[in-house]
Amino acid sequence: xxxxxxxxxxxxxxxxxxxxxxxxxxxxxxxxxxxxxxxxxxxxxxxxxxxxxxxxxxxxxxxxxxxxxxxxxxxxxxxxxxxxxxxxxxxxxxxxxxxxxxxxxxxxxxxxxxxxxxxxxxxxxxxxxxxxxxxxxxxxxxxxxxxxxxxxxxxxxxxxxxxxxxxxxxxxxxxxxxxxxxxxxxxxxxxxxxxxxxxxxxxxxxxxxxxxxxxxxxxxxxxxxxxxxxxxxxxxxxxxxxxxxxxxxxxxxxxxxxxxxxxxxxxxxxxxxxxxxxxxxxxxxxxxxxxxxxxxxxxxxxxxxxxxxxxxxxxxxxxxxxxxxxxxxxxxxxxxxxxx
Amino acid sequence: xxxxxxxxxxxxxxxxxxxxxxxxxxxxxxxxxxxxxxxxxxxxxxxxxxxxxxxxxxxxxxxxxxxxxxxxxxxxxxxxxxxxxxxxxxxxxxxxxxxxxxxxxxxxxxxxxxxxxxxxxxxxxxxxxxxxxxxxxxxxxxxxxxxxxxxxxxxxxxxxxxxxxxxxxxxxxxxxxxxxxxxxxxxxxxxxxxxxxxxxxxxxxxxxxxxxxxxxxxxxxxxxxxxxxxxxxxxxxxxxxxxxxxxxxxxxxxxxxxxxxxxxxxxxxxxxxxxxxxxxxxxxxxxxxxxxxxxxxxxxxxxxxxxxxxxxxxxxxxxxxxxxxxxxxxxxxxxxxxxx
Numbered sequence: 001x002x003x004x005x006x007x008x009x010x011x012x013x014x015x016x017x018x019x020x021x022x023x024x025x026x027x028x029x030x031x032x033x034x035x036x037x038x039x040x041x042x043x044x045x046x047x048x049x050x051x052x053x054x055x056x057x058x059x060x061x062x063x064x065x066x067x068x069x070x071x072x073x074x075x076x077x078x079x080x081x082x083x084x085x086x087x088x089x090x091x092x093x094x095x096x097x098x099x100x101x102x103x104x105x106x107x108x109x110x111x112x113x114x115x116x117x118x119x120x121x122x123x124x125x126x127x128x129x130x131x132x133x134x135x136x137x138x139x140x141x142x143x144x145x146x147x148x149x150x151x152x153x154x155x156x157x158x159x160x161x162x163x164x165x166x167x168x169x170x171x172x173x174x175x176x177x178x179x180x181x182x183x184x185x186x187x188x189x190x191x192x193x194x195x196x197x198x199x200x201x202x203x204x205x206x207x208x209x210x211x212x213x214x215x216x217x218x219x220x221x222x223x224x225x226x227x228x229x230x231x232x233x234x235x236x237x238x239x240x241x242x243x244x245x246x247x248x249x250x251x252x253x254x255x256x257x258x259x260x261x262x263x264x265x266x267x268x269x270x271x272x273x274x275x276x277x278x279x280x281x282x283x284x285x286x287x288x289x290x291x292x293x294x295x296x297x298x299x300x301x302x303x304x305x306x307x308x309x310x311x312x313x314x315x316x317x318x319x320x321x322x323x324x325x326x327x328x329x330x331x332x333x334x335x336x337x338x339x340x
Numbered sequence: 341x342x343x344x345x346x347x348x349x350x351x352x353x354x355x356x357x358x359x360x361x362x363x364x365x366x367x368x369x370x371x372x373x374x375x376x377x378x379x380x381x382x383x384x385x386x387x388x389x390x391x392x393x394x395x396x397x398x399x400x401x402x403x404x405x406x407x408x409x410x411x412x413x414x415x416x417x418x419x420x421x422x423x424x425x426x427x428x429x430x431x432x433x434x435x436x437x438x439x440x441x442x443x444x445x446x447x448x449x450x451x452x453x454x455x456x457x458x459x460x461x462x463x464x465x466x467x468x469x470x471x472x473x474x475x476x477x478x479x480x481x482x483x484x485x486x487x488x489x490x491x492x493x494x495x496x497x498x499x500x501x502x503x504x505x506x507x508x509x510x511x512x513x514x515x516x517x518x519x520x521x522x523x524x525x526x527x528x529x530x531x532x533x534x535x536x537x538x539x540x541x542x543x544x545x546x547x548x549x550x551x552x553x554x555x556x557x558x559x560x561x562x563x564x565x566x567x568x569x570x571x572x573x574x575x576x577x578x579x580x581x582x583x584x585x586x587x588x589x590x591x592x593x594x595x596x597x598x599x600x601x602x603x604x605x606x607x608x609x610x611x612x613x614x615x616x617x618x619x620x621x622x623x624x625x626x627x628x629x630x631x632x633x634x635x636x637x638x639x640x641x642x643x644x645x646x647x648x649x650x651x652x653x654x655x656x657x658x659x660x661x662x663x664x665x666x667x668x669x670x671x672x673x674x675x676x677x678x679x680x
Contacts, residue, residue: 136587147524150532184487184575192490192572216579220587232532233573235524239556240577241584247476247560248588248620255616256609265608272602276595 005036006317009089009098010309012041013067014105016302022104023049025309027059032310035317038098040064040089064088067105070302074108078116086110090117093295100296100316102287104304110297111148111290118295121325123332126152127292128160129231129299130167131238137222142168143182145231146238146288152230154197157181158205163291163328164226165208170322171315174225180214182229182237188213194230202228207331249277287312289319291328296320345376346657349429349438350649352381353407354445356642362444363389365649367399372650375657378438380404380429404428407445410642414448418456426450430457433635440636440656442627444644450637451488451630458635461665463672466492467632468500469571469639470507471578474619477562482508483522485571486578486628492570494537497521498545503631503668504566505548510662511655514565520554522569522577528553534570542568547671585620592616627652629659631668636660 010026012019019041026037027050039046040062050059064085068077078087086105090113092098103110111127120127128145135141144160145152161179168177181199183191188199190213202210214227219237229237252273257266266273287300287308296319300312319325350366352359359381366377367390379386380402390399404425408417418427426445430453432438443450451467460467468485475481484500485492501519508517521539523531528539530553542550554567559577569577592613597606606613627640627648636659640652659665 136590150524150535182576184490184572195490195572216576216581217583219580220583229576232524232535233576236522236556236569236573236577237580240559240580241556243557243560244581244584248584250476251616251619252592255619256612258612258615261608262612265605265612268601268605269596269609272596272598272605275598276591279591279595 005034006100006320007036007038007098008313008316009038009040009062009092009101010313011085011089011101011103011105011110012039012046013064013085014103014110015300015304016104017305018104019045020049021305022309025304025306026313027051027054028306028310029313030059033314033317035313036060037313038062038089038092040092041067041085062088062092068109070106072106072109074106074112077106078109078112084109084113086113087117090114090295090297094118099320100298102298102300102309102312102316104287104300104302104309104312107147107299107302110299114290114293114295114297118293121292121294121329121332124159124163124292124328126156126159127290128156128163129288130164130291131234131288132172133219133241135220135222139174139222139225140172141219141222141224142172142226143219143234143237144226144228144291146234147231148290149231151232152194154194154201157194157198157228157230158201159292160228161202161205161208161210161226162331164228166327166331167289167291167319167324168225170324170327171318172225176209177225178211178223179208179226179228180211180218180224182219182227182233183213183215185215186213198228252276287315289315294325296325345374346440346660347376347378347438348653348656349378349380349402349432349441350653351425351429351441351443351445351450352379352386353404353425354443354450355640355644356444357645358444359385360389361645362649365644365646366653367391367394368646368650369653370399373654373657375653376400377653378402378429378432380432381407381425402428402432408449410446412446412449414446414452417446418449418452424449424453426453427457430454430635430637434458439660440638442638442640442649442652442656444627444640444642444649444652447487447639447642450639454630454633454635454637458633461632461634461669461672464499464503464632464668466496466499467630468496468503469628470504470631471574471628472512473560473581475560475562479514479562479565480512481559481562481564482512482566483559483574483577484566484568484631486574487571488630489571491572492534494534494541497534497538497568497570498541499632500568501542501545501548501550501566502671504568506667506671507629507631507659507664508565510664510667511658512565516549517565518551518563519548520551520558520564520567522559522567522573523553523555525555526553538568588620589617627655629655634665636665
C-alpha cells in the first residue's frame with residue numbers, strides 16, 4: 001500500500017444496472033483516472049462481471065451480504081441491514097480505507113447511511129444534494145438542494161449557499177461564485193416567509209457572494225453559479241429539466257421531416273441535427289454530490305450505466321483532490337471561532 | 341347593442357408594449373374572432389394607435405385616468421388608484437358591460453384588482469393562476485397554481501384540482517381530465533406535510549379523477565391533464581419551462597445553419613422550423629387564466645405583442661363560450677348542497 005492515489009468505495013449492488021454496468025464503469029475509472037476502486041457487494045456477483053483477464057490482485061472486492069432495494073423505506077432498511085453494501089461502503093470511508101463513496105442505489109438510503117455512519121459536518125444542520133445544470137453561457141450552475149430536505153428553514157438555505165460556493169469554487173473552478181436564491185421574483189420581499197428570511201441571511205453572510213433572487217428563467221442563464229432552494233422545488237426542477245430535453249428532441253423528430261421538403265431538408269441536416277441532439281441531451285454528468293456529511297458521497301441516477309458511473313467516480317476524485325470536505329469544515333470552524 | 345357576441349375588456353395600458361401592441365392584437369381579435377373589444381385606458385394614447393381608416397364607432401374606448409406600473413406594490417397601488425385601467429376593466433365585468441378581462445400588465449395587480457372588484461367564487465378560498473404547457477402526447481396539461489399563492493394549504497390544492505378539471509374538460513376539451521399532485525416521488529407518503537395531506541384529500545374527492553403524484557419528469561409526459569401545486573413551485577417551473585424553450589430555439593439557430601449543407605437544409609426546412617417554434621414558443625398560448633374569481637380574467641405576459649394579445653383574447657372568448665365560471669360555481673354549489 002502506501003499509495004497516495006484516491007480510493008473510491010463503490011456500491012456495486014446499487015442501481016438498476018448493478019452490478020454489471022457499475023463494475024464496468026469502475027474498471028474504466030481505475031484505468032483512466034488512476035483511482036483505486038473498492039467494489040462493495042456480493043463477491044460472486046462482482047467477480048462474474050470482471051473481464052476474463054482481470055488481475056484480481058488489482059481489484060479490491062469488499063464483501064457485503066445484503067443490498068437495499070429501491071422500494072424499501074430508507075431509514076429502516078439502513079438500520080435493519082447493517083451489512084448492506086451502501087453501509088459497508090460508508091464504513092470504508094469512516095475507517096479511512098476509502099476517500100469517497102459512489103452509489104447508484106436508493107438515494108434516500110445512501111443519504112440515511114451517510115448521516116448515520118459518517119455524521120454531519122459540525123455546524124451543518126442538514127446535508128443537501130447538489131446537482132449541476134448546464135447553462136447557455138457554457139458554464140455550469142450548481143443547484144442545491146435537489147431532494148434531501150422537503151422543508152427548509154432559512155438557515156439551512158444559508159448553509160447550502162456556503163457549501164455550494166466551496167464546491168463551485170474548488171471543483172467547478174468558478175472564481176468568486178455568484179449565489180442566487182431561487183424565488184418567484186427579483187425583489188427581496190418576494191416569495192414565502194422562508195425565502196424572505198433566507199434572502200436577508202444570505203445578503204448578510206460575508207462568506208459568499210450573494211447577488212439576489214434567481215427566478216425559474218434565470219436558472220439556465222449563466223448569471224448564477226450556485227442557486228439554493230428547498231429540496232422539494234429543487235427536485236421538481238431537476239426531474240423536469242432532465243425530461244424536457246427528451247421532449248424537445250421529440251418535437252424536432254415530429255415536425256422537421258413533415259412533407260417532401262421536410263424529408264429532404266432533414267436528410268441534408270443530419271450531421272447538424274446530431275450535434276444539436278448532443279447539446280440538448282442532458283449530458284452524462286455522473287451524479288449529484290451529497291454536501292454536508294463528513295465524507296465525500298456521490299449519488300448517481302438509478303438508471304446509471306458505465307459512462308455515468310465513470311463520471312461519478314471522476315466527480316468524487318475531484319472533490320477529494322480539491323479537499324471539498326476540509327474546506328467546508330474550515331468555513332464552519334472559522335464561523336464558530338468568530339461567534340465564540 | 342343587443343348583440344350576443346362576447347365582450348372583452350382589454351387593459352390597453354398594461355404591459356411593456358402598451359398601448360401599441362395591445363391595441364393591434366385587440367383589433368385583430370375583433371376582426372377574426374368576432375368579439376367586441378373594449379379598450380380601457382388613456383383615450384388619446386389608444387386613438388393614436390388606431391389605423392387611419394378605423395371606424396371609431398366600431399371600437400369602444402373606455403377612458404381610465406391612471407395605470408399601474410410594473411414596480412408598484414400591487415395591493416396598495418390597486419387601492420390608491422381606483423381609476424387605474426385594470427380596475428376600470430374589472431368594473432366593466434362587474435357591471436356586466438364585459439364578459440372577460442385581458443391584461444398584460446402587472447400580474448399581481450390584476451389579481452388584486454380581480455379579488456377586490458369581482459370577489460371570489462363562493463366556496464373557493466384562493467384563486468389560482470393556471471398555465472397550459474404542451475406535452476409530448478400532443479395535448480396540453482394545465483398547471484395550477486403558477487404564482488398566485490406562495491403557501492398553500494391542502495384544501496387550496498384540492499380546490500385548484502376541481503377548478504382545473506372544469507377548465508380542462510370544457511375549454512381544453514379533455515374528456516375526464518386526469519389530475520396529478522406535483523410531488524417528489526410517486527408514493528403517497530412522499531413530499532412535505534402539505535403534499536401528503538393534499539394527496540389524501542384529492543384521492544377522496546369524487547368530483548375529480550385523481551391518478552396520483554406527478555414528478556417533475558411527468559409534467560410534459562401527457563399522463564396528466566391537470567397538475568396542482570403551490571404557486572411557488574409552479575411559478576419556478578413555468579418560468580424555467582419558458583426559458584428552456586428559448587434555450588432550445590437558440591441551440592437550433594446556432595447548430596442547424598452551420599456549413600453549406602446546413603444553410604441549404606435550413607432554408608428548405610423554414611416552414612417546418614416555424615411550426616416547431618410555434619410548438620415550443622409560449623407566446624402562442626396567450627396567457628394564463630385566473631381561476632376562482634367571479635369573472636373570466638386572462639393574465640398575459642408583460643412582454644406580450646399583438647399575437648399574444650390576440651391569443652389571450654381567444655382564450656378569454658373560449659372560457660366565456662364554455663361557461664367556465666358558471667361550471668365552477670355549479671361544482672361548489674352542489675358541494676354546499678351535499679354538505680348542507
